[in-house]
Amino acid sequence: MDEYAIGVLTNIGLFSFVALSAWLLLVAGELSFGQQAFFGVGAYAAGIGTAMLGWPLPLAALAAMALGAAAAALVGLPTLRLRGLYFTMATLAAAEMLRILFELFHWQIALGDERIGPDGTQGFRGIRWMLERGIEPLDFLAMVWILLIGVMVIFLRVENSRLGATLRALGHDPELARSAGIDVDRLKLGVVAAGGALAALGGALFAHHNTYIEPRNFDIMLGVHSLAYGLIGGLGTAFGPLLGVVLDIGVLEATRSLQGYRMIVFGGLVAVLLVFRPRGLLDERVVHWIRSRA
Amino acid sequence: MIDFLQNTLDGLALGSSYALLALGFTLIFGVLRRANLAYGPAIMLGCYCATWAYLKTGIGLLFLALIAVAGSTLAGVYVERLCFAPHRKGAAAAAMVASFALWMQFEELATLALPRHLYAFPALYAGGPLSLGRLTLRVESLVMLVAAILVCAALWRILYRSRFGTAVRAVIDSPAAAELSGISVSAVSLQVFALASAIGGLAGFLIVSGNEQVTPMLGMWSTLKGMLAMMLGGLGSLPGAIAGGVALGLREAHSQWYLGPQLRDFIAYLLLFVLLAVRPPWMNTRSAY
Amino acid sequence: MLRVVDLVTAYGKIEALKGLSLEVREGSITCVLGPNGAGKTTLMLTIAGVLRPRQGAIEFRGEPIAALSPHAIVARGVALVPENRLVFAHMSVLENLHAGAYQRKDPYENDLEKILARFPRLKERASQDAGTLSGGEQQMLAVARALMSRPRLLLMDEPSLGLAPLVVEEIFRIIAELHRDGTSILLVEQNAHMALKVAQHFYLIEQGRVTFSGSPGSLAEDELIRRAYLGSARA
Numbered sequence: 001m002d003e004y005a006i007g008v009l010t011n012i013g014l015f016s017f018v019a020l021s022a023w024l025l026l027v028a029g030e031l032s033f034g035q036q037a038f039f040g041v042g043a044y045a046a047g048i049g050t051a052m053l054g055w056p057l058p059l060a061a062l063a064a065m066a067l068g069a070a071a072a073a074l075v076g077l078p079t080l081r082l083r084g085l086y087f088t089m090a091t092l093a094a095a096e097m098l099r100i101l102f103e104l105f106h107w108q109i110a111l112g113d114e115r116i117g118p119d120g121t122q123g124f125r126g127i128r129w130m131l132e133r134g135i136e137p138l139d140f141l142a143m144v145w146i147l148l149i150g151v152m153v154i155f156l157r158v159e160n161s162r163l164g165a166t167l168r169a170l171g172h173d174p175e176l177a178r179s180a181g182i183d184v185d186r187l188k189l190g191v192v193a194a195g196g197a198l199a200a201l202g203g204a205l206f207a208h209h210n211t212y213i214e215p216r217n218f219d220i221m222l223g224v225h226s227l228a229y230g231l232i233g234g235l236g237t238a239f240g241p242l243l244g245v246v247l248d249i250g251v252l253e254a255t256r257s258l259q260g261y262r263m264i265v266f267g268g269l270v271a272v273l274l275v276f277r278p279r280g281l282l283d284e285r286v287v288h289w290i291r292s293r294a
Numbered sequence: 295m296i297d298f299l300q301n302t303l304d305g306l307a308l309g310s311s312y313a314l315l316a317l318g319f320t321l322i323f324g325v326l327r328r329a330n331l332a333y334g335p336a337i338m339l340g341c342y343c344a345t346w347a348y349l350k351t352g353i354g355l356l357f358l359a360l361i362a363v364a365g366s367t368l369a370g371v372y373v374e375r376l377c378f379a380p381h382r383k384g385a386a387a388a389a390m391v392a393s394f395a396l397w398m399q400f401e402e403l404a405t406l407a408l409p410r411h412l413y414a415f416p417a418l419y420a421g422g423p424l425s426l427g428r429l430t431l432r433v434e435s436l437v438m439l440v441a442a443i444l445v446c447a448a449l450w451r452i453l454y455r456s457r458f459g460t461a462v463r464a465v466i467d468s469p470a471a472a473e474l475s476g477i478s479v480s481a482v483s484l485q486v487f488a489l490a491s492a493i494g495g496l497a498g499f500l501i502v503s504g505n506e507q508v509t510p511m512l513g514m515w516s517t518l519k520g521m522l523a524m525m526l527g528g529l530g531s532l533p534g535a536i537a538g539g540v541a542l543g544l545r546e547a548h549s550q551w552y553l554g555p556q557l558r559d560f561i562a563y564l565l566l567f568v569l570l571a572v573r574p575p576w577m578n579t580r581s582a583y
Numbered sequence: 584m585l586r587v588v589d590l591v592t593a594y595g596k597i598e599a600l601k602g603l604s605l606e607v608r609e610g611s612i613t614c615v616l617g618p619n620g621a622g623k624t625t626l627m628l629t630i631a632g633v634l635r636p637r638q639g640a641i642e643f644r645g646e647p648i649a650a651l652s653p654h655a656i657v658a659r660g661v662a663l664v665p666e667n668r669l670v671f672a673h674m675s676v677l678e679n680l681h682a683g684a685y686q687r688k689d690p691y692e693n694d695l696e697k698i699l700a701r702f703p704r705l706k707e708r709a710s711q712d713a714g715t716l717s718g719g720e721q722q723m724l725a726v727a728r729a730l731m732s733r734p735r736l737l738l739m740d741e742p743s744l745g746l747a748p749l750v751v752e753e754i755f756r757i758i759a760e761l762h763r764d765g766t767s768i769l770l771v772e773q774n775a776h777m778a779l780k781v782a783q784h785f786y787l788i789e790q791g792r793v794t795f796s797g798s799p800g801s802l803a804e805d806e807l808i809r810r811a812y813l814g815s816a817r818a
């Protein structure tokens with residue numbers, strides 16, 4: 001495989017994590033514009049872990065996930081009862097606060113003859129755990145996708161479990177779910193925290209793939225994109241957000257002949273697609289149909 | 295003390311531009327109960343049309359204003375038909391994401407026409423600022439303030455003293471009842487979108503001619519500021535939008551002075567977050583029209 | 584003037600109307616009776632264009648209206664007073680009435696005066712927000728607003744629901760007056776006793792179908808009332 005294809009496939013894998021985390025909230029009935037912040041928290045945390053504290057990547061990634069879950073729960077707690085646009089705006093506000101905190105975050109240590117660590121808007125360079133361990137891009141690609149497949153297995157199992165049905169019930173009508181005896185607040189907090197952890201895992205990998213991160217990587221554009229992936233791909237199955245990412249990154253990269261026009265074409269196509277399929281390509285009906293065939 | 299007064303004056307001017315943006319946003323939100331993410335990018339596109347016309351022909355400010363308003367309005371109508379008319383029942387997420395898709399489209403369209411990151415825009419007023427004792431006031435700010443007041447007055451007349459206004463408020467109150475009263479919700483939505491985008495276009499023109507420059511960032515900036523001011527003012531209330539815009543402007547001018555731009559924005563988002571979480575009574579009104 | 588033929592309207596998989604046909608003659612009061620859940624509201628909403636029928640035809644003055652949206656149906660002269668009243672809660676009584684006259688191009692000040700004279704309680708509260716009116720007053724406002732569009736056919740869905748007996752009488756007095764002025768009326772009522780007094784023709788609906796129709800007196804009133812409230816024995 002050439003380097004370019006490896007890069008595209010790696011990016012598809014990386015952004016699938018944050019897309020899945022936005023999709024998870026979408027299925028539970030809420031639109032979050034804030035998952036990019038937990039992606040960022042994961043990136044910074046894991047970067048600090050390996051590059052500054054000398055931890056191995058797995059440990060740093062676990063710490064990043066814990067921190068991502070904690071940050072998401074912290075944002076989630078005061079906003080549990082918010083619905084619709086109120087919740088969406090609260091997540092956006094929280095995410096922008098976190099991004100500004102990244103901009104204000106200066107903490108560097110001397111390593112050899114250079115200073116390593118987050119340097120505000122200048123970003124955080126030198127996250128070179130991969131290079132130092134001699135891990136090839138192809139190995140990294142495999143690592144990303146193995147993790148992603150692991151996450152997908154969990155998602156698909158949950159989908160067919162009672163928890164999955166409960167989640168969909170919550171997304172369908174929270175009041176009804178509440179009156180059916182579901183502890184809506186706890187469930188929502190769990191979803192939010194799991195989404196935070198998932199996004200953070202993606203961020204941790206992203207930081208090590210890029211070796212350089214800056215606050216701008218985690219702005220609202222990424223958040224809205226993540227949400228859009230799930231909605232384009234479909235709300236019916238966890239493959240939906242993956243399909244969304246593949247369509248965006250994969251197809252757009254493949255059609256570089258459209259250079260300069262691709263968002264014009266793609267943006268229009270997405271809007272038209274949503275007219276006919278407001279719950280995405282793989283919506284509940286399609287998924288049901290496929291299942292009944294299988 | 296003099297700093298405080300000067301900051302207040304600057305904040306008022308800034309706030310009146312936010313108020314204009316929030317008015318348009320609120321009109322749309324009131325009628326559709328949907329957030330239009332492409333609101334700011336439509337304004338940006340209108341301003342880019344004006345910039346393009348200026349670079350090609352060098353025509354005067356008045357024409358540029360007309361082009362900005364007309365361009366924003368057309369873009370707004372396009373957004374309504376493609377993103378909101380098909381999703382009138384349910385599918386709020388789809389409408390919002392579709393409007394985001396068009397945002398991307400508008401940004402690329404703008405950079406395709408004018409690829410540099412920054413373009414100069416003719417100044418609204420070439421002379422220096424007015425001085426009031428030890429205070430100074432830019433003429434552009436004064437124009438913005440006056441424009442905001444005029445737009446509010448005109449909007450008030452339209453909404454409360456015209457047949458169209460009755461229809462708009464009826465749709466805001468209850469789309470179902472409006473249809474049963476013989477009001478076409480679809481037509482009213484389209485007209486409100488056009489009106490809101492025109493107000494946004496005017497705001498955009500005043501902002502870029504005041505700043506004497508235009509960038510694609512204007513799109514995201516307008517959406518965020520408009521939305522922020524709308525939410526501060528209580529989501530869906532026109533007087534609230536004006537109050538929210540002015541409050542945001544005042545707060546920004548003061549915290550900019552004392553804290554710098556990053557903390558200024560941080561505090562804006564913190565305030566919004568806390569307001570949303572606590573939900574003071576005025577933020578619960580669905581109605582205040 | 585209104586012909587409904589073989590109408591089927593469904594909510595998802597549940598068919599609430601299963602091939603219902605009825606007719607309203609010009610200048611008449613036609614009454615629809617039936618137990619709860621029979622499909623009366625569904626029928627009214629379908630005629631008014633709020634619900635799309637899955638099958639069947641609706642003709643008003645010879646023109647098919649089944650595919651039109653509600654505002655277009657109002658423009659053709661059919662106005663609905665909905666079951667849940669649905670006034671504009673945050674607009675004044677007067678503004679509610681102006682909204683009702685929205686698609687009229689002619690000056691309607693005279694009509695406004697007449698209608699306010701007919702509903703003196705509304706006149707007293709002309710500048711009050713509709714949401715602050717009592718239930719009975721809101722019902723009157725809903726009727727008055729529908730009248731502002733100067734309908735040829737007025738659809739009324741249980742206008743007496745939840746009102747005190749005196750107010751119910753007032754509503755029926757107004758219905759009789761409107762009829763005298765030449766408005767055709769299709770009336771859904773649980774209050775069969777009152778309804779049969781004003782109606783020239785009635786339909787009994789059970790489970791989405793017409794099970795009986797005729798003029799008042801063609802079926803013993805107590806038998807009719809029993810079926811209207813309880814449904815027939817075979818139901």
Ligand SMILES: Nc1ncnc2c1ncn2[C@@H]1O[C@H](COP(=O)(O)OP(=O)(O)OP(=O)(O)O)[C@@H](O)[C@H]1O
Pocket residue numbers: 594597599617618619620621622623624625626
């Ligand atoms: N929005 C809806 N979704 C699903 N089913 C509905 C809906 N509205 C009504 N139904 C069902 O359709 C049937 C007819 O309802 P409808 O409201 O037309 O009855 P109705 O005759 O007006 O009763 P009532 O006398 O209680 O007003 C009922 O079985 C009801 O449960």
Ligand SMILES: [Mg+2]
Pocket residue numbers: 623624625666
């Ligand atoms: Mg009913």
